[in-house]
Amino acid sequence: MLEVRGVTRRFGEFIALQNATLSVAQGEFVAIVGASGCGKTTLLRLIAGLDQDYAGEITLRGARIEGTSLERGIVFQEPRLLPWLTLWDNIAIALDNAPLSASAKKNAITAQIALVGLTGFEKSYPAALSGGMAQRAAIARALVGHPSILLLDEPLGALDAITRMRLQEELLRIWRHEGVSMILVTHDVEEAVFLSQKIVVMDSHPGQVTASVAIDLPLPRERSSAEFCALKGEIFAALHDNAAAKPPEIEYLI
Numbered sequence: 001m002l003e004v005r006g007v008t009r010r011f012g013e014f015i016a017l018q019n020a021t022l023s024v025a026q027g028e029f030v031a032i033v034g035a036s037g038c039g040k041t042t043l044l045r046l047i048a049g050l051d052q053d054y055a056g057e058i059t060l061r062g063a064r065i066e067g068t069s070l071e072r073g074i075v076f077q078e079p080r081l082l083p084w085l086t087l088w089d090n091i092a093i094a095l096d097n098a099p100l101s102a103s104a105k106k107n108a109i110t111a112q113i114a115l116v117g118l119t120g121f122e123k124s125y126p127a128a129l130s131g132g133m134a135q136r137a138a139i140a141r142a143l144v145g146h147p148s149i150l151l152l153d154e155p156l157g158a159l160d161a162i163t164r165m166r167l168q169e170e171l172l173r174i175w176r177h178e179g180v181s182m183i184l185v186t187h188d189v190e191e192a193v194f195l196s197q198k199i200v201v202m203d204s205h206p207g208q209v210t211a212s213v214a215i216d217l218p219l220p221r222e223r224s225s226a227e228f229c230a231l232k233g234e235i236f237a238a239l240h241d242n243a244a245a246k247p248p249e250i251e252y253l254i
Helices: 040-048 087-095 102-115 131-143 161-178 189-195 226-244 248-253
Strands: 002-011 014-024 029-034 055-060 072-075 149-153 181-185 198-203 208-214
Touching (some): 014 040, 029 226, 072 131, 161 189, 189 226
Parallel strands (some): 014 208, 072 149
């Protein structure tokens, strides 16, 4: 469904991405892992249409991505809820320009609030929500327009370990319920193995895709199983190979 082919993104002399290529099938959950500075977020922004200054091609169902669209939802590490709006209104703003009737918008918002388990908090302001609740609200906002693909830029990175594990399970439930394709950027290899069907490994300076590993473990996954740990080891080995290939002085600077 999504194709990224030979994408290069420069910022002056700095090459943030070089010849990045990957694909995402309809309904597939893909995780992207790599060291800081490898271009993970840059790639996600290009797919979202937030940045269009690149060489190469990014297409969704064969059409080149040009600008933002409700067809591509995005969730950032911070919920980015507007503090002066209620939870309901924070989700509703995603539909401001949607060609829907008022009743259709109301039904969509109600459904997404229920999906993320926040029914009853519609009139609450962000200050009254826990970190996990605020991030679930951000996920609802990204999904309310029924996107074909959901982009997740380390959405659980700022949460405590217990809340993070719970929301990982919530993401799986939402993914299976909605049937939406998902791309997750994360530094957490265990999280990537727990959630995804495919892990894309990236290297830095310049940012590039170095490996793609299929994760064919059945759901739900047991984090302590031998198969799970073996896949974690495979991803860590790929990341280690990337680091080991760098000259010592560059590795030190990173």
